[in-house]
Amino acid sequence: MIDRLIDAIIEKQNPTAVGLDTKYDYLPEDFRKALMAGVTKADVAERAAKAVFNFNREIIDAVCDIVPAVKVQVAYYEMAGLPGMRCFYDTLAYARHRGLVTIADIKRNDIGATAQAYAAAYLGSMSIEGKAVEAFPADFVTVNGYLGTDGIKPFADACRENDRGAFILVKTSNPSSGELQDLKVEDGRTIYEVMGDQVCQWGGELTGKYGYSDLGAVVGATYPEQGEALRKRLKSVFFLIPGYGAQGAGGKELVGCFDERGLGGVVNASRSILCAYKKQDTTDFALAAKREAERMKADIAQALEQAGKPMITECAK
């Protein structure tokens, strides 16, 4: 699956993903008003979820020729209960229908038997009375590795068996990520380096034609030095890079995460794209998102160029 993501990145010459972390509040007022007139307490979640799906669909239509992937943050859908989860499912399905690689940002984690259930839910299927049930199919998921190997193996197995991928949290983009992740263990490595090294090991067998594995790592764009060092350290690990845009990082901050071919990561931006209409002073949120996605693509291409790492233009065979 990592090969399919990298092929799509090269074809679109754009190593970015649009983050559909769609809070209801992000929807423009007029758009909401039109869809929510006369709403009651009984149907408010249902109708809000439908409004969010309509919004997502327009965003997907606007950006699907520009970006290779979307990342869908499940928390914003869980928050709206069952209608929200239906919207999550529909959003993943619609993005796939429009040819995008889908990343379900779920950060799941548990002991072996339970991790197996999560892997079945997002990267596989469960068999009931001989019938396969796919719950919330996605191409990639995000996973938290605090529980160690037996919490990761079921995801790695599902990646192998069903041609999917997973990004494991290594160095996250938030301000307090260093509290635990930057601590040094006795052999001198930081905890995020320990985690990174484990990802490298866990994913060793799953390496594809570009030398990257189906098991990748989450590395925040907000920590450029650490990103650069991790790129050198974890040669076979592809990065999912959050933190661009609203969280503060630009193209320059993240070139260190890329290799000499201009590959090695997919950069996610959510709020800066979903809410681009506010900055552009328009109500056409889809057009504004498209413009911002194009601006982001150009920003990163320019930064890679200036760093002497222009992206290769031919896919590997």
Place this chain on the structure above:
Amino acid sequence: MIDRLIDAIIEKQNPTAVGLDTKYDYLPEDFRKALMAGVTKADVAERAAKAVFNFNREIIDAVCDIVPAVKVQVAYYEMAGLPGMRCFYDTLAYARHRGLVTIADIKRNDIGATAQAYAAAYLGSMSIEGKAVEAFPADFVTVNGYLGTDGIKPFADACRENDRGAFILVKTSNPSSGELQDLKVEDGRTIYEVMGDQVCQWGGELTGKYGYSDLGAVVGATYPEQGEALRKRLKSVFFLIPGYGAQGAGGKELVGCFDERGLGGVVNASRSILCAYKKQDTTDFALAAKREAERMKADIAQALEQAGKPMITECAK
């Protein structure tokens, strides 16, 4: 909320929770056959989820006079998609209706803004057009603290504002939990001790009448020495203790997690209760679960007694 859990534990003289980690395969064959006759690929998830809910309801009815709490592992519900999530919601609601404290075992984690969405989903509500939507209400959740303070604060805020609680992963029960958690950092503490100390600090303001905080810790029964040391170290932190029963630990292994009043933890068992009917060679799974819940209660009471820590019999005022 921790006070309400401890009150219930004292009233029932039983520091245990039944884990509703209900895999479809756990349902007795006859029970399944009766509910699934003529099932098709189109309705298999829907009907399986209903069968699981019926099973859970009978288990809850059988144990609700014996145990103070249930822990519902969301992975097994996510695996069945939207019908599964409905079953998750219904199971939590039915347990609450029967007077049980509910623990949603979700192990969620994310950066601040997103953690806020998770907290709203399980420990609060979100406001849409001035109407409050409660997604999957539970009394407690489990949380993974790899992201540091800004990933925890939204949960702590929700605990304070809505009288709820959270258990943060400290030392998990699985075989490979030590790979990361047992590593020592430069000041000589293990990572699980670092995490435990943080839980203590995060939860400081939320301490109730028993001296325990609404922010507790997950400490696996499968590591008795570490549990005992953590009990001494983290005096204000209540433990959710998985690993009893099918994972291998018995009453003796976990007395170290308790204080001199016989308090300090709630012990979870899942498979050993849900599948007790197999060992007892009966199809009456509810009666078998009740017997096993009673056996577990007696086992832990005896172990506490022998350790010189019999549980107090009066609730604090």
